[in-house]
Amino acid sequence: MTWVWNQFFVLEEYTGDEPLYVGKLHSDVDKGDGQVRYVLYGEGAASVFAADEKTGDIHAIKRLDREQQAYYTLRAQARDRSTDLPVEPESQFVIKVQDINDNEPKFLGGPYIARVPERSPVGMSVVTAVATDADDPTYGNSARLIYSILQGQPYFSVEPKTGVIRTALPDMDREVRDRYLLVVQAKDMIGQTGGLSGTTSVTVMLTDVNDNPPRFPRRSYQFSVPESVLVSAVVAKIRALDMDVGPNAEMDYRILHGDGLGTFSVLTDPNTQEGLVTVHKTLDFEKKSSYMLQVEASNRYVDARFLSKGPFNDVAAVRLLVENVDEPPLFSSRLSRMAVSEAAAVGTHVGSVLAKDPDATNIPVRYAIDRKTDADHYFNIDSQSGVITTARPLDREGVALHNVTVFATESLDPSQVGKAVVLVSVTDVNDNAPGFAAEYEAFVCEDTEPGQVIQTLSAADRDEPDNGHHFLFALPPEISGNLNFSLRDNKDNTASILTRRGGFLQRDQPVYVLPVVVSDGSSPPLSSTNTLSIVVCTCDGAGNRHACTRVSTPLSVVGLNTAAAAAVLACVLALLGVALTVAVRRQRREPPMMDDERGIRENIVHYDSEGGGEEDTEAFDVLALRHLNKSKQTRQKPERIPPEPVARTPESGTDRKKLFRDFIQRRLQEAELDLTVPPYDSLRTYAFEGSGSAAESLSSLNSMESLSSFESEQNYEFLKEWGPRFRKLADLYGHHDGGGLSS
Template identity: 70%
Template sequence: MKLGKVEFCHFLQILALFLCLSGMNQAELSRSRSKPYFQSGRTRTKRSWVWNQFFVLEEYMGTDPLYVGKLHSDVDKGDGSIKYILSGEGASSIFIIDENTGDIHATKRLDREEQAYYTLRAQALDRLTNKPVEPESEFVIKIQDINDNEPKFLDGPYTAGVPEMSPVGTSVVQVTATDADDPTYGNSARVVYSILQGQPYFSVEPKTGVIKTALPNMDREAKDQYLLVIQAKDMVGQNGGLSGTTSVTVTLTDVNDNPPRFPRRSYQYNVPESLPVASVVARIKAADADVGPNAEMEYKIVDGDGLGVFKISVDKDTQEGIITIQKELDFEAKTSYTLRIEAANMHVDPRFLSLGPFSDMTTVKIIVEDVDEPPVFTSRLYSMVVSEAAKVGTIIGTVAAHDPDASNSPVRYSIDRNTDLERYFNIDANSGVITTAKSLDRETNAVHNITVLAMESQNPAQIGRGYVAITILDINDNAPEFAMEYEATVCENAQPGQVIQKISAIDKDDPPNGHQFYFSLTAEAANNHNFTLQDNKGDVTPCLSGAANLY
């Protein structure tokens, strides 16, 4: 008889089930209640259920219901008097039973990964009385696995890192694939791993999924990242097995296997002599193929004639060496400096010391450029003195300035009139001699602070400034004055010798030891015998220049 396609598929499922069951013990299984079964007041002997152990292949694709197995009671004589009833998980919705024969069929496609077994209960009833002829019995229908699930990498894709220059066999990362098929039955869930992309740099352990390095001396500076494709195949990798893949991105992490190297053996920089102290002269950088802490370096000046004039530090962000000035530069004193500079790694890996020193040297030449500087006075502050009695044109003193540049341009002098508004002084434009231009009065201004300007003849924009303090010496050119206008009152009964007024005098002049005044009555007052004046001979009270008592 020729079978159709559907029937043939059904036949294969039944054949597979038969082969599965042929390896099992198909003994009759007896299940009985501990209590005896009673009917019509008489005790019946215990009866037994008899059936084959039930297994159903998952994923049945046929159009007809799939035969599961047969329930049978030894009470059933085959005369149709017994009726079989099925209840429990999936009864009627998934599993149906022929009430006459006890044959069980599955009406839907079953998925072991969704539910691995079903627990059902069976009853045998007397068809006429509808009463049980056997105790209710529980049994299980187990869904037999087929290889219908491919391995899956639930944690993929993966990223991992391994140090460059690692030896062959260094573990990188472990990948794991899971298979939803039954791991206790056959090889459907037994997975082996293989590498589809990433050779010859990496390998994978077939059983564990551990990825390891396969080549020595992989250099991050040559290539820092690799994309691997790992396959997991079930059925122990045999033909017909299902497979899944995942990607693994492996990054080579840096180790300090490269020393710093200056791109050039020498550098030259020009700087003006007017550059302030602490200014940056130059930035130099040694190249290091490593990254992060492995590329960190320090710089130092190891030799040269500029050790005390310049210093070098490192910019932590850019790893540049920053050369700065420590002392003022002077083109006229020195026109160039030479520095021998070393760059060295701060974190050296002892494994790579055999490659040579992790440092490098370069030479930096700094050329000092001349700048047209303003004239410089021989003194920062000049102190001069002159008597207030000095005549106009009297020489007070001389200032001197010179052009510090190599050209040594002639200098012309002038007074900053903002510091000498009344024009008390003059200065000779060529010689720097300062003279009086007006009569001086110490009592009006005892000290004059003036600013003298020195201007280059060839470049008037270059102006130097000098400061002069002129002290005016006092002469006795002021008569004493009474401290105030006095008005005295005396009682008519005042006794002779009674003091009625104390008088004092001041003098605007300023002798070193103070003034001593002599008091007397005028000729007109001297003829008045009612009053007398007693001179205290310079015996003065604080803040008074002289005093006398009037009686």
């Protein structure tokens, strides 16, 4: 197939009534008899372009826009009309849309905002305004643009081909005019007649440079200042004006000279750029009533390009008139420090204060103590002389420093009051005895060796000697020969407790009490006796505690004399006898335990040592304990052990202790041999007083008669203190753990 044209062209934006002819398809096989039919395929076929089947003429049936699609690729084929078979191979061709100038230039980045420093030289670039044209830049002049300024001359200009806007006048002053509005035009067809154009606006703002110095609007200023003004207070404000803005308008003020150079100072308010004149020293009208200052204002940042215009500073005179006011009395010192011993007697002189009326009248003053600062009235002050004395005994350990406020009031005008602070330090005297620095929990292992350190002690003293503490440790003379423990003073305010023997046993004595005398070594020395409890523990091979006896009070005291120990032991046996007698009587009166009572799992019995027998017993039902023994005897029927006679008056404390232990051991042996004993823990408390005991009752009504073995009131006080603790120890010995005695 041959074409009339290899490439077809069609003009865009055709607005005629008839289809626009594009070109013609023709095949050499076509004889003109209508046997060849032309068919069109591809982009826009049948929708944009149509081909005549007989003639092959191609027409545009739709208005074209090159900016939407610049060309179309189509395919054509010639077919036999009768058989519809191709008579030519399929061929491809292009229809190109030809451009016309139908698009105006557009500034896509506009409107523009630009900044340029004031005083910029001519030709400085400001901003580039760029326009675009949608027409074909390769065909004709439809997309060739020319720029011009329609508004903004003669201050600015634009390069015709690039759109770069530049300054056109020198020394544009921001203080005169700070912004300009430009209108820039872009026209296609190289600006020829008939071309299309577009415009945009450009706002140019002049930025500030430091081209103006500060200036005071007045050459002199005058202010009045009361003499009572506080130091650092602002007494005057002056301001120099600067036509610049921002950092270029920031300025510093300083006093160049004048008689108030050391009394006043000036600084700059960062928000208002004002000069703030402040008082640097206290004013006194009676000494000086006026001051004259020369104050300079200068730019903080200077542009060297504009120094030729003149100095960038200005000077003004400031006169300050001091006004007289009625001032309150002034103390010679607003803060006074005094010292007095805590041993000082009432009325002792501590110190004195002095205040005067600063005015020329010099009115006498009266002194007083602000009782809000001395609520406990430790001090008095003489209203006329200002002498301070003690009003009550002092205690450094209670209050070491007294902060007292003293008033001075004009005698003729009570409203004029001055005040000062007096700090009174109370010096120390040795009036407190030292003691242990902590509550120590000492222990000793059962298998410990002699000479082993079991506790290191330190001391504390509320006093504070000038040379520091020097504590001395020792054992009281009455127990210095005990065979259990010894004390070694380490000469460094500590002491070590050492064992003097080995073989400590919990069952013999679970806890020891060791009195220790601590002295402060002062002159005269003060001392106190402190008690150290030492618990006997079972330990592992490394000496770590494994099990310790938990008792609140030891069985015996290290160094306790024989008479006191015998009295304590007698008290213990008496208490145990009362408890055992009550238990036996209740056992005789109680009925046998029923089967459903065997479900009881815990029995906790408490005997009141000062009650009237059974009425003072607070406990759960103790039937389980008694009936378990009877049931056990019924089932096993062991040989009954007759009760051993109990001596009425044991000859010594050792005999009484053995009697009690034998009784407990028998009861424990019964429990261990009885297979019916429940596999749970129970607390069994046995108390008895023996037959014919002198302590028939421990009632508070005849306590002194029941304890006839104690011949003095001192022994009775000892019993009251230690009796309850030994009862707890007795309870401990009665704890049965299903197989032995637990300590």
